Amino acid sequence: MKKAIIALEDGTCFEGRAFAGSGEFYGELVFNTSMTGYQEILTDPSYHGQIVTMTYPLIGNYGINDEDVESRGIFAQGLVVSECSRIHSNWRATKSLPEYLEENGKIGVDDVDTRAITLHIRDKGAMKCVVSTEDLDKESLVAKAKASEGLVGRDLASEVTTASTYVWPEGGKPDAVYKVAVIDCGIKLNQLRILADLGCECTVYPNNSNADEIIATQPDGIFVSNGPGDPAGAPETTKLVGQLIESKIPMFGICFGHQMLGRALGANTFKLKFGHRGGNQPIQDLRTTKVEIASHNHGFCIDADTVNPDVAEVTHINLNDNTVAGLQHKLQPLFCVQYHPEAAPGPHDPFYLFEEFIDLMKENQK
Structure with missing residues (x-):
């Protein structure tokens, strides 16, 4: 060696x-x-x-x-x-x-x-x-x-996004109950696996896609994935997400997707000193006060002081440092979390968040 x-x-x-x-x-x-x-x-x-x-x-x-x-x-x-x-x-x-x-x-x-x-x-x-x-x-x-180049200011999500649109599962899902448009900022496959298991056919789009074209497909829900890099360094993705928010279609974001939704709603992000990475981070759901253990992988975070209280509220916090771990829109079906409910690896405590997304789509279909 x-x-x-x-x-x-x-x-x-x-x-x-x-x-x-x-x-x-x-x-x-x-x-x-x-x-x-x-x-x-x-x-x-x-x-x-x-x-x-x-x-x-x-x-x-x-x-x-x-x-x-x-x-x-x-x-x-x-x-x-x-x-x-x-x-x-x-x-x-x-x-x-x-x-x-x-x-x-x-x-x-x-x-x-x-x-x-x-x-x-x-x-x-x-x-x-x-x-x-x-x-x-x-x-x-x-x-x-x-x-060397650091991470600050870099749009790394655009370097890892899919080169072209594709459907998951491959070949489609004939018995799908919901059609979900997925914005790939660096998606983990287990997010797609879980959505498919919950009855969704996912169409995965590059993070530079056209919002009008996505909305024209009339998806039941929009999912914004995890990804790398500085969220402040990805203004085009933030713009895309902002346009999708205007459609009022149910939306769910994870990690980088959470940061994109937060920034599109007017909040700022900042770089954490050493980030949260591992499978043992304690999260409190402020809506129920319950504590869950979750998988994390992020080096940037939403600034709680910049969240517009008329538009969104903080729903989850990281108990290690009280940073923002979840947001929910006050006026439309939209929420996001900073951590990884899909695990892979990690605990399955936050799986309920995928079920909440399903419930939002179900309610919106009525």
Whole structure:
């Protein structure tokens, strides 16, 4: 295995070994607290532009299978773990984690103090970094990290959206009860799987689609997906979502979709210090006071002070830092959440949100 150096823009460096891939890889270094689900995390388009550090110490022990992918490939720029399991064992496994990263041209680094990385990010904040197996000069790498592109102001969602419109399930759903128009900002497949299981045929559109053309298809509902990047850096998607809101068709947004709906309703967003990423975040539903544990993956958030109280209300908060985790329109059937009710990976506590979306469409059909 080759030596690998992780260099951060603040001058901090960590040394490890490349258990997969070689070369130089750039991205924002973040951490995820999930114990499992590394395959779903790697294939989540929301991680485009990021290098993910797993806080759980042993990763890769159950290998990779063909079913648990969340998109068309790996979108994370790289994976950093304390120890990559030398042996994988699971009845569904078809290959190892190192093989999977190699096939997709991504870097995997282990033999690193991931606790130190996590504590540093929590103290100083998520920051730009470069991982290299070629240039081992730390000063050179720190300079490269400083000069690299960060996430602020970047429209990464437009880099991962679908190139063309398609229908899910493939071939359509003859027994569909609802037709849903989906705006793909970097969608995870489990969102589509769940909607299909709940009786929906989904038509998935690129995030630069024409609002009038979508509305002309007369969908029963509109869903805005998760995705990567700075929501303030995606004004065209915000404009599209704003035009769709004007149709008063029932709408539901998740993560980046939540931010798009919030911004379209006049709220601002800001960058969190180190974001929320993992499968154990506590959320309180302010409508019922119930607490649920949910999967998260975001580095930006809606500014609660900029939500227009005449238009929308905050329905959910993250109990770790009291940031906005959900919004609901006061005058029309529209709501959104910052976290991931589709899990994959993560707990299923928030599944009810998909059922609420179904109820909105059902009520609107009457």
